[in-house]
Amino acid sequence: MSHTFTVRVYYEDTDMAGIVYYANYLRYIERARSDWVRDLGIDQNAMRENDGVVFVVRRVEADYIAPAKFDDQLEVRTVTRSVSGVKLAMGQEVWRDDTLLFRAEVLVVCVNAAGQPARLPANIRQKLH
Structure with a gap:
């Protein structure tokens, strides 16, 4: 199963050198996961x-x-x-046209209100397969 999400680089996303600050890639992939779900x-x-x-x-x-860089899509x-x-493993990549910029392997787990591991509800597990 795959999903794509577009994001524009804004001035606030960049550092003093005019390139995307490294931590913002984590924001981009988080937004993409939320959109995918x-x-x-x-x-x-x-x-x-x-x-x-x-x-x-x-x-x-x-x-x-x-x-x-600033204004890249x-x-x-x-x-x-x-x-x-209990868990979901995924790969995420950030591309600009044909250029791979960033790659991450992400492990997401399901937890209850106490922060303990919990089974994914069956209907959600089915949608994720």
Whole structure:
């Protein structure tokens, strides 16, 4: 399963050298994941309120390959690597046209209100496969 999300680089996203500040790539991939989940028809507020669980990022492994600059239009590509009862592994890349800029492997887990691992609700697990 894959998803694409576009984002424009604004002045506020850049550092003194005029390139995207490294931490903003994490913001871009987070927005893409949120958009992807929404496109799947998963309401994260309802998931929290009705099922008592939320998604949290457990681990991110990131590679910064090339810089993005002010006013670039970027595309974040997200692919599902694996889905289990509690966790979701995905790969995310940020591209500018044909140039790969950033790559991350992200592990997201489902937790309950106490912060303990919790099973993904079956209907959500099915949508993620």
